[in-house]
Amino acid sequence: MGKVETREPEAGEPQEWRVEGVRDTGLVANWRILVITAYLGMSLFEYGFDKGAIAGFQAMPGFLQVFGYQTPDGKWAIEPGPQRIITSFMTVGALIGALSTGHLGAHIGRRHCLMIACALLIVAVAIMITTTSFGVLYFARILCGLGNGIVMNFAFVLLQETAPPGLRGLCFGMATFWITFGTTMGMVANNGTAGIMSRLAYQIPLYVCLPIPAMLIFTLPFFHESPRWLLHHHRPEEALKSLRFYRGGAYDEVAVLQEFEEMKAVAAREAEASPSWKDAFEMFKGTNLRRTIICVGVTSANSGVGAMFILSFGTYFFTIAQIGDPFMWTVITSCLGVVGLILSWFLVQRVGHRRLILAGSAICSLSMLTIALLYTVPNLSAKKAGVGLVVACSFYLFGFNLGLESYSFLTSGELPAQHLRAYTLGLSIGFSFILAWLCTFTTPYFINPTELNWGPKYAWIWFVSGLIATVFIYFMLPDVKGRSLEEIDEMFRNNVPIRGFKTYVCQEIQETRERAALHALGMDKMGAQEDTTAGKHVEKA
Template identity: 25%
Template sequence: MNNLNDDANYIDDLKGLDIIVQAKRATETEHALTTIDAIKTYPMAIFWASVFATSLVMVGYDSGILYSFYALPAFVQKYGTDYGGTVGWEVSAKWQNVLGMGTPVGQFLGAFTASYPMERWGRKKVFAGSLFFTTSFIFLQMFASNVQVLAAGEFLAGIMYGTYVVLAPTYASEVCPVALRGIMNAGINLAYVIGQFIASGVGKGVSEWTDQWAYRLPFAIQWIWIPLLAICLWFAPESPWWLVRQGRSDEALVSLRRLVRSSSNVDVTATLAMIESTTAHEAEVEKSTTFAECFRGTNRIRTEVALMVQTWQVITGISLIGYAVYFFELAGLPIAASFDMGVGNTAIGFVATCCSWFFMSFAGRRNIFMIGVGIMALSQILIGILDCLPNYTTRPGLAWAQAGLLDLLTFVFQGTVGPINFVIFAEIGSTRLRSQTCALATSTGSIFQIIMTVAVPYMLNASSANWRGKTGFFFGGISLVATAWCWFRLPETKGRTYEELDVMFETGIPVREFEKYKFEAVEGQEANDVV
């Protein structure tokens, strides 16, 4: 009997050795793959990741259209209050807070509620359920009879939007090779910007309408994406990483084959071995896949990074960008010019996000994020300084100068912090804890978005603090703190496989040395141990 057991153990060792050898081969292949080669080899991975990312168009559109409504006379007269005098009709800061908090509060809950179903039923089924409920909640937004019902619609829709924010980067990180991981996750921010751009165009188109369809039609437009996404989702492959964790390796192999070009020479069996090897290693190190595990051992550092990059993304200036049209109007620009500037502002964001793909190719994640928040600090402080100049209200040139700086702020944010944030928090966590890490990051961002949603209207509104451009001092100071944090705490993850990131965190390599760390010695030691 002992001999039989010894033979069985020997066979298991051989299988384990084969998996390690194939996993190493797959790792070497991924490192050798250039971006152009990856695009040619994995066209379907790009397509399916883009399908999931398109859901963020709805998220960007919803937030963008709501903020632009505050400068829309028909909307303000339906849901606002007539303050008389020089203020006139205005949606009060209180209700701007309530409406604005609908999406972030909903996202907070949606992110947490999404992580368990994603691990229990997979990415596709959760996505399908979210699309179904989103359809219903848009109806509630469109036909809201009063501001209270509209706030309920924003909250319920926000729960679904929180699900999309977790789903899209998680799925992209699990179907794309290392060479495409950053580009596709940065593309998630592009989808968000596209949504804002469409919202700006729609807002401009209805800015002179005086009837109820000035605000109801923009809500109805959200239905356009749902049937298109549902059809594509039916044919999409499930995440191979999730399938492996469910013990469905045969199905994972089928998914991997569907992600590569049929005529390519990619050894998907080796890729599967790499996924199995990484999953097995993390199963030994991590006790569970609960949220608590994200704060144990080296996962604490990884979770900190995910939470902080999402926090900085929210509180270093995006709130000011979100109120661009309203800000331009308060600065003294005519309503038509304010909407024109708003459209131009989102167009700049679109171009900047595309530029981020090239920035990442040269500078990686850490440098781009750190430089981005540094430049944002300077531009926002300048906006505040301009607002303090004498006779500001009688010098329209100062308002145009602030508008130009806000456009610069938009370009910097959407070219650095905005897209890189999605890249970092989607890949920084371990594969077994990815959905939990993304959920925690999204929820943390939602908490700070709620805070900003409460604070910013009181900062800007003429009936409240009336800070106008002085708000730049507030966000500029936060951006300076963010720059310092990046220098000391943000690691470089560009070009690293998930298994390599596991080893680097577990061996305690200082985060500022991640970029220059060489793996030859570690890999050689592992190979010697196996032999």
């Protein structure tokens, strides 16, 4: 249990002990946390599926027969008003859900919050399947967003608080795979049912959303709560038991106790003994303000690069581009996004998620520039522009999933103080949803032939927005690859410059680990019995 090394001192030099816990960072040793990641990631499937499916519903005759109208030439269409509301009200609900998670998380455990959210999703989907009323459909869209907002926050927070530092990026990439996978499955389901000339065309895809949240409701009660949340609510025995579960097979007892002591030190300092709604205001004070600005800025880039423009209206653009089956092209481009996400799993361990977020933002910005140019340059044939649109959208989704979709939310969960994590992540996701809502609500005005009729030229706006996001990420986002949440906390409290995070030595954390190792090995008692003149020093190997 643990490693202890001694070195014979030279003349006048104190005896030196070197103590360290054993931490295996290999994937095989950490199989348990990888399985847990896949399990928690499933909760994000419905959010991704919704993004992929709802956009396609608006081009389905079976859906438009209920919520649209028939044009004089016999085609089915939808009014701009309902088009905006159906797409954007989910985002409004998600905003409400995200902003409420801080208060929920302060009083209710992470897993219980996930159970509540899953119940909301089941009710929302059931309503969407059965209703033929616009008002009821709008309510269901808000309810769906509320559930997704809560799910996203607490699935990410629970992963943040349980994944080992060296695997945190990979775990997030694996979890967000379910968003991308869900989006692709939504498009695939639409492609398979689009030709059905009845309500089943959109009801069948919606049925796909029900099994996962139902399964989670019945299994989450047997799941281990976050050890950090338990510590902050004065349940140290349960917290240590939970940490041993999450580190089982990868950490020895010394390493577990070292990490536990780090958590205890932060919990004692923050003393979240009486959670209050007033805690939210701590996000805007002192060093926490700096963290909040970074978290909100980076997470907002997820929407600020125009993701909802591509995801929510991609099928529509492929339709007006007249380059073949639009549903088929949405599936193909989405699959390239999955390729980008899976590639990120192999890169994040090597280059860190800061570089991937930066690369993803840059690729998205350049893709938007390409789309805008294709439909601005004169004398370019419609067919060539359409082909270029498909290629640009493919690169966009590749870059988006390579960095922003996977890791922007990771940043907003790992940088805040422990007792503000749910608040800050909720605010960050909420602000991102505001941008997404603005995009989905206003886009029909810009692209609809009966309104401004900009079409793909609308991408000029998102090119500029993406460029601003890329610059912000480059200058503001620190590199915290391989750092524990407690190390990140110490660096922010000590006002370490952004460029200094990578090399900074966290003295407080080192001392905490040394004390925990000595205590675990019984060397603290041995040291107390030694002659103090001999001296003793402990450092991490």
